Amino acid sequence: MNTPDGHWDVFVKGLWKENPVFVAVLGMCPTLAVTNTAINSLAMGAATLFVLFFSSLLVSLLRKVIAKQVRITTYIVIIATFVSLVDMLLAALVPDIHKELGAFIALIVVNCVILGRQEAFAASNRVGPALLDAAGMGVGFSMALLMIGVVRELLGNGSLFDIPVFGSSFEPWIVMILPPGGFFTLGFLLLIFNTVARRRATRSSIVTKA
Amino acid sequence: MAQELLWIFISALLINNFTLAYFLGICPFLGVSNKLDTAMRLGLANIFVMIITALAAWALNTFVLIYAPYLRLISFIIVIASTVQFVEMAIKKWSPELFKALGIFLPLITTNCAILGIALFATNKGYGLIEGIVYALGAGGGMTLALVLMAGIREETRVLDIPDVMKGTALSLIVAGILSMAFMGFAGMFSAA
Known part of the structure; x- marks a missing residue:
């Protein structure tokens, strides 16, 4: 864990190997609910990253003080x-986005990705690795959100970050920015992810056999 | 008044279905929905916890949070979790049969986003006590409906020949998308009337 390589691994595993959305399938409510445009996805990803980062920092610092019996409650309060x-912060800085995300900002509290990382990593590791882990998971989560958001906005609105891409002849697929589009997009992204992961696994097993 | 309550109920049950339109409580929706019987019991436990939550949220909003609105999130979470724990103990003592029927689901539900969701949405909409309870009934019923439908469909898909990469969550999500599309049709029911 103390080698630079180990630190890098702690960060990178959240991006692909243990990606919270595509592999662990955690934190589904924000993943599907607010990803109808790229900008909303980005805001939600950033907010989650912020909460995850600072919660991990605090939990890791306090890990010797928190009594075992009340640890979950303590994490939740933090x-x-x-x-x-x-x-x-969002209400003060970007009131428009805050209005669109609405109650889903508050619902970050019950995002299982965050609680999961506290219990699985921050509570039993020193501050450095805990922060790297939180950053990796947070970035992995934001990346997945942004991917879904980009697909949904492109197909459902013909634009990207509110800039029209396809021109006026494009007939938007309204369904993609509505709830069903969230399910479809994540379903198909998972499909692609599974296919790629499987192909990689077969290739590496051939390499090890040879 | 009665019409308004009916509207709140129908809207939460079908049009703004918690699972299929708001994406709340997706974890049990994808995780537990492979058997009809389990889905049914989880749904019932859900309705039960939601009603308690609506009561707790109303009490907090009226008596405590007018003095300290910034504590809303923290107090909701703590009060809801402990109330459910308390009610679970009470049920265990007074009605072992009901406790057995709800089983492990009761404590699990507490961490479900739909529960915090109902407290927050009811607050945002400014619902009073009765409206809150009716809203909870509708939302819980809607989740039960979605869970049971999903469980029924998944029991059917088990015998189908599905490509390996498609199995599991990917398939569930696409099925959920189609279900969600079907539920969108209910939105037209009232605008037409």
């Missing part, structure tokens, strides 16, 4: 504090 903070 997470809820940072979520309240992010809620107020």
